Amino acid sequence: MHLKLWNLSLVLLIASMFHTSVRTENGCADWLSSEVGICCQACHPGNRLVEKCGPDRFQLCKPCDPGTFTTSPLKKFCNRCTQCIGPRVVVKNCTPSSDTVCDCKPGFRCGNSQCSYCVDECKKGEEPTTERTCRKCPQGTFNDQIHSKCTPRRTRCPDEQELVSISDPSLNNECKTKASTLATARTTPLEYNTVEPLQTTKKKKDDTFWPVVGVTGSIFLLTCAFILALWFAYQRAKNTTNTETKDLQPETLPPEELRVMIMEHDDACSFRQPEQEQGGSSESLSTQDSESKLIL
Known part of the structure; x- marks a missing residue:
């Protein structure tokens, strides 16, 4: 008690000295x-x-x-000038035209705009109460700021992620990529990890489609033209062969001329003995009869 009175007297003395020094x-x-x-x-x-x-x-x-x-x-x-006592400290001394400016020691915070009293400064994971004290964030809430109210934790995540609960009252629940999604992403990185490369690949495929179709069509038309040229060449060669074969065949003669030619050919190619030439009349007659039959 005596110590508090001594401190108060000292403060008043210093304030009065400062007050008189101000013109x-x-x-x-x-x-x-x-x-x-x-x-x-x-x-x-x-x-x-x-x-x-x-x-x-x-x-x-x-x-x-x-x-x-x-x-x-x-x-x-x-x-009367305000006295900064307790956890409050003087920031600016009192003057005849202005009051004392106070602030709170580390670990405390001003309870109002005039800093007429101090309250405990709440840490992360805590929130201030109406009793000027701090309490731990209730279940399902968190606070990652100094001396502020707790807020509800995250309860949902996107479809490709799963919720990870955090017990620290100063941290919010986290969203983590599912293990199945990671495995799929490793096997097909372009499908799940990036979108722009897929679009670029698709664009490249679209750019090369029509040129390929044009080249393929040109090759097909050239092939058809080549096959037609071979077929026409074959038909021309076949017609030429048939014409030459027809020219080589003998001309068809009438039957009478053909028999005369055969007889002349036989007479020219027959070589008889003298005895045979002088044979009996019966053989000659038979021969003449045969020839006459042939002529008829």
Whole structure:
């Protein structure tokens, strides 16, 4: 108790010394002349209003006493300077025209905009309570920020991924690629890992399709033309052979001319003996009869 009083006295002493070291212009800063004298419209910063009107403008406003301040130009009293005690520390000392600026020690945080009190600074995985303390994130929530509210965890993942639960209250649940998807991706990397190469491959196939069709059609037409040329050449050769064979065959003679030729041929090629030529009349007759029969 005595230690707290000693600290408070020391703070007031330091504040009063600083307060007296700050120069404050006395009196009224803005005034108007009237029938009753000078009427003050606004005091200098750090001065309180003593009288609204009077003969001396410097007596109308007076500076705040040490350890007090005012921010109003026409306020008749000054406020006591704030004391930064407990976990609070002084950031800026009090002046006649401004209050003390306080902040909290490490591990604490200002409870309001004026930092009139400090609260425990909640770590990751915790959230502040209305009792100015911290509590662990409830089940199904997490917090990865300093001194903020916990938020619900992730409960769903895309179809190709599976949910991985995390027990750390400062981390959210994760989505991990399924093992089956990874195995398929290894076997067919172009199908599952990239989309642009597939589109490029398809485009290349489309670009080469019609040229291949054109070349194949040209080869087919040339083949057909070659086969037709061979067939015409074969028919021409066949016709030529038939004509030559027909020219080589003997001309057909009438039957009578053919018999005469055969007889002449036999007479020319027969070589008889003298005895045979002088044979009996019966043999000659038979021969003549035969010849006559042939002639008939």
